[in-house]
Amino acid sequence: MSNTVEFAKMNGLGNKILVVDMRGRTDRVAPQAAIALAADAATAFDQIMAIHDPRVDGTDAFIDILNCDGSKAQACGNGTRCVVQALAAETGRKAFTFQTVAGILNAVEHADGTISVDMGRPVFEWDRVPLAEEFHDTRRIELQIGPIDDPVLHSPSAMSMGNPHAVFWVDRDVMSYDLARFGPLLENHPIFPERANITLAQVTSRTAMTTRTWERGAGLTLACGSAACAAAVSGARTGRTGRKVDVHVASANPPGILTIEWRESDDHVVMTGPAEWEWSGMLDPATGAWQRDHEKPADGAAAL
């Protein structure tokens, strides 16, 4: 293959990520390449995090995010942690500043290997989530699914972490809901002109909750970082939790927690959690043709 770039297959709590090195190039990973890679069991992913040369001073890279259906995403928390781990392994640096379409993200890899990402400020205004109708209070919007007189899910909190989210509050095990059936109906509901990520959240204390997410453009993923942020912020916003919450991602594999803090000092949302490198290869960003690297880094560290 001639027109190839390095990539690393990684995950964030099981959220499947391809980190693709597009530095030094002017092209982008094509949506059809993303769809082809997603269709191959070996390279199947939830999001591609394409690392491009920086576009503004003070940033290390511009990160282009694609969902497995080829659509663009403005934010990806789990994927950003994977990018940090890969670049930290490559450069020896621990702190990075990225630009995404959602804005500037600062991130740091800690000595224990966990990574914190400043996901920026949450957005609550109905027309910036965005929603198709005016809601003065997006902590609880009129949306339900199931029988009118006994809805299965209703009255979600709506907000944006750079990408749109609806958080439904439930009192049963989040794994007991047929999210595979309800998810696409809600993701594509006309109330969400840019579609939405759909999360079920069961609050278990003032400092903990369990979540499960149907992702916009990706479906039932094992974990969703920006959704964990949206659920934790919405928990605080609705008085269900404090501003620092351990989010137990129910379907994560490996099981895991994302610690989310919605900082009072500057309104920023900081997510902390793991990332994992699996293997590396080369791919064609125009077609999605790929091959696996055979040599494995001696220390097993993430390697683009």
Ligand SMILES: N[C@H](CCC[C@H](N)C(=O)O)C(=O)O
């Ligand atoms: N599917 C999401 C993007 C990825 C979110 C998720 N993987 C994360 O870790 O934040 C969207 O289209 O808004």
